[in-house]
Amino acid sequence: MTLLFFSIAKKGIAQTNYIPTKSNLEARHWFEDAKFGLFIHWGVYSILGDGEWVMNNQNIPIDAYEKLPSFFNPIEFNAEEWVKIAKNSGMKYITITTRHHDGFSLFDSKATDYTIVKKTPYGKDVIKDLAKACEKEGIKLFFYYSLLDWHNDDYFPRGKTGNSIAGRKEGDWNAYINFMKAQLTELLTNYGDIAGVWFDGDWDKKDENWHYDEIYELIHSIQPQCLIGNNHHEALKTGEDFQMFERDLPGENKTGFGTSESLIGRLPREVCATINGSWGFNLQDKKHKTKKELVHYLVRASGFGSNLLLNVGPMPNGKIQEEHIYSLSEIGNWLQTNGETIYGTKAGIIAPSKDWVSTQKGKVLYLHLLENKANTFVIPEFKAAIKSAELFANKKKITTKQTKDGLLIEIPKADQNKIDTIIEITLE
Numbered sequence: 001m002t003l004l005f006f007s008i009a010k011k012g013i014a015q016t017n018y019i020p021t022k023s024n025l026e027a028r029h030w031f032e033d034a035k036f037g038l039f040i041h042w043g044v045y046s047i048l049g050d051g052e053w054v055m056n057n058q059n060i061p062i063d064a065y066e067k068l069p070s071f072f073n074p075i076e077f078n079a080e081e082w083v084k085i086a087k088n089s090g091m092k093y094i095t096i097t098t099r100h101h102d103g104f105s106l107f108d109s110k111a112t113d114y115t116i117v118k119k120t121p122y123g124k125d126v127i128k129d130l131a132k133a134c135e136k137e138g139i140k141l142f143f144y145y146s147l148l149d150w151h152n153d154d155y156f157p158r159g160k161t162g163n164s165i166a167g168r169k170e171g172d173w174n175a176y177i178n179f180m181k182a183q184l185t186e187l188l189t190n191y192g193d194i195a196g197v198w199f200d201g202d203w204d205k206k207d208e209n210w211h212y213d214e215i216y217e218l219i220h221s222i223q224p225q226c227l228i229g230n231n232h233h234e235a236l237k238t239g240e241d242f243q244m245f246e247r248d249l250p251g252e253n254k255t256g257f258g259t260s261e262s263l264i265g266r267l268p269r270e271v272c273a274t275i276n277g278s279w280g281f282n283l284q285d286k287k288h289k290t291k292k293e294l295v296h297y298l299v300r301a302s303g304f305g306s307n308l309l310l311n312v313g314p315m316p317n318g319k320i321q322e323e324h325i326y327s328l329s330e331i332g333n334w335l336q337t338n339g340e341t342i343y344g345t346k347a348g349i350i351a352p353s354k355d356w357v358s359t360q361k362g363k364v365l366y367l368h369l370l371e372n373k374a375n376t377f378v379i380p381e382f383k384a385a386i387k388s389a390e391l392f393a394n395k396k397k398i399t400t401k402q403t404k405d406g407l408l409i410e411i412p413k414a415d416q417n418k419i420d421t422i423i424e425i426t427l428e
Contacts, residue, residue: 014212014213014216014237014238014239014240015212015213015216015217015220015237015238015239016213016238018216018217018220018238018239020224020241021220021224021225023224023225024220024224024225024226024227024241026225027195027196027225027226027227027241028227028241028242028267028268030140031093031195031196031227031242031268031270031307032268032307033343033344034092034093034140034307034343035092035298035301035302035307035308035342035343035344035345036089036090036092036298036307036308036310036331036335036342037086037091037092037093037094037095037142037270037307037308037309037310038085038086038089038091038093038094038095038309038310038311038312038328039095039096039144039279039309039310039311039312040082040094040095040096040097040311040312040313040314041097041100041144041279041280041311041312041313042096042097042106042280042281042313042314043097043100043102043104043106043280044068044069044072044102044104044120045068045100045102045280045281046072046280046281046313046314046316047068047071047072047316048068049281049282049283049284049316050282050283051278051279051280051281051282051313052097052100052101052102052279052280052313053101053280054280055101055102055150055162055165056101056150056161056162056165059164059165059166060165061165061166061167062151062165062166062167062168063167065102065151065165068104069104069114069116069119069120070119070120070121071121072116072120072121072122072316073120073121073122074122074126074314074316074317074318075122075317075318076317076318076319077122077126077129077314077317077319078318079126079129079130079132079133080133080136080137081320082094082130082133082314083130083133083134083136083137083139084137085320085325085328086139086328087137087138087139088328088329088332089329089331089332089335090331090332090335090336090339091139091310091328092139092140093139093140093141093142093195094134094140094141094142095141095142095143095144095196095198095309096127096130096141096142096143096144097144097146098127098143098144098145098187099145099146099149099183100144100146100280101146101148101149101150101161101162101200101201102150102151103146103150103151103152103155104119104151105183106126106127107125107126107127107128107187107190107191108125108128108186108190109182109183109186110182110186111179111182111183111186112152112179112183114151127143127187127191128190128191131191135192135193140195140196141191141192141194141195142194142195142196142197142198142227143187143194143196143197143198144198145183145184145187145197145198145199145200146199146200146201147180147199147200147201147202147204147210148161148162148200148201148204149176150162150165150168152171152176152179153168153169153170153171154171154173154175154176154179155171155173155176156169156170156171156172156173156176157173157205159204159205159208160204160205161204173208177210177211177214177215180215181214181215181218184197184215184218184219185218185222188219188222188223188226189222193223193225194223194226195225195226195227196226196228196229196241196242197219197226197227197228197229198229198231198244199228199229199230199231199232200230200231201231202230202231202232203231203232203233203257212230212237212239213239216228216238216239216240217239220239227241227242227268228240228241228242229241229242229243229244229270231244231246231272233246233257233258233259234259234263235259235263235265236265236267240267241267241268242267242268242269242270243259243264243265243267243268243269243270244269244270244271244272244309245258245270245271245272245306246258246271246272247271247272247273247274248271249271249300249301249304249306249352250264250269250271250304250305250306251264251304268307269304269305269306269307270306270307270308270309271297271301271304271306271307271308271309272308272309272310272311273297273308273309273310273311274289274310274311275288275289275294275310275311275312275324275327275328276288276289276324278313279311279313280313281313281316282313288323288324288327289327291327291330291331291334291419292418292419294310294327294330294331295330295331295334295419295420296370296419296420298310298331298342299342299357299359299370299420300357300370302342302345302347302357302359303347303348303352303356303357303358303359303368304347304352304357305346305347310328312324312328334419337393338392338420338422340392341359341366341368341392341422341424342359344361345359345360345361345366346359346360346361347359347360348360348365348366348367349365349384350365350367350379350382354371355369355370355371355377356368356369356370356371356379357370363387363426363427364424364425364426364427365384365424365425365426365427366392366422366423366424366425367379367409367422367423367425368420368421368422369411369416369420369421369422369423370419370420372413372416372418372421373411373416373421375410375411375412375413376408376409376410376411377408377409378403378405378406378407378408378409379406379407379409380405380406381406382402382406382407383402384427384428385427385428386400386407386425386426386427386428387426387427387428388425388426389409389423389424389425389426390423390424391411391415391421391422391423391424392422392423392424393417393422395424396415398410398411398415398423409423411423
């Protein structure tokens with residue numbers, strides 16, 4: 001248990017004097033080019049089929065919730081199947097919940113007995129299996145790690161959530177910080193090269209000293225290339241390597257907790273979203289997004305210079321729902337044809353609108369028309385000189401003309417795609 005003994009004397013909110021290493025900068029560049037990842041929310045909460053917040057939402061007492069691991073036996077879990085699903089969908093990385101807000105760990109930890117290995121009949125380290133499968137298939141692996149914990153008494157003083165869960169006791173905040181450091185050390189030393197750590201839960205106690213200076217420094221000292229992101233919905237903190245946006249595109253605020261445009265930094269960006277309406281498995285969730293909605297989410301994220309981390313919540317038996325596998329394969333098929341306009345691109349010089357976004361590689365600009373237009377339409381304030389313009393799908397030349405109102409583009413209705421009409425514009 002020696003991992004638990006860390007100095008926590010320093011006071012601070014972010015890693016001080018952080019200078020990213022060459023390997024970290026290379027990892028950021030890879031991340032920006034990757035564009036598409038699979039988010040996986042899975043844990044003992046999946047048994048109840050009511051999402052990952054079920055412990056809080058149903059105010060399940062500690063002693064009652066602790067019964068769940070005893071019948072969590074995902075005998076149909078197959079890490080290689082999960083990774084192949086992601087790979088066939090055009091995804092370049094996977095982010096999985098190693099520990100969510102309920103405090104239960106999906107990996108073998110010496111810092112606690114409340115783990116899949118010690119408390120379930122399954123008794124295996126699913127994170128170890130997933131890490132091996134990812135390495136085999138060339139898929140990068142990120143670890144979601146909850147800062148918030150409804151089970152651990154040392155998460156005290158408590159935050160905004162989980163306060164009606166019976167059986168929670170008082171504890172020692174410094175001991176909790178040490179506990180997190182111990183688990184993060186395990187995750188970064190026992191599972192090979194880790195592409196990143198995805199923190200969540202800061203919003204539960206906004207004014208708390210989370211000791212990010214020590215935590216971020218710990219991560220970067222063990223694996224310098226490891227990218228750190230934190231879902232705090234605020235401006236970037238020193239030591240973070242990418243900025244994330246939950247259910248909102250960068251600068252949007254449809255959720256009510258979106259990150260305002262003024263707080264968006266210059267680091268790589270990632271938007272996370274659900275394939276239906278839930279993160280964790282929800283038996284009654286019928287809000288499955290269509291192929292058009294999912295492709296548009298990916299394309300719009302790319303047009304905002306961001307990755308898309310698309311979530312599935314596997315069932316308690318370890319299987320991903322068939323309808324989700326099918327939806328992911330549809331995106332994969334679309335990317336096989338159109339991936340050139342997504343992977344390795346930056347946000348294009350044409351500003352996003354409700355009808356279009358643009359992506360760009362050097363002097364090649366891809367204009368994605370996401371809503372059917374009339375035969376002619378105008379891109380306002382476009383002044384760049386054009387060398388050529390053609391439909392990406394068939395290389396058919398299209399007519400463009402600079403007008404006082406902007407760039408006029410003519411595309412016959414018959415040449416427009418019902419999901420995404422892509423125009424490849426080569427700039428002078």
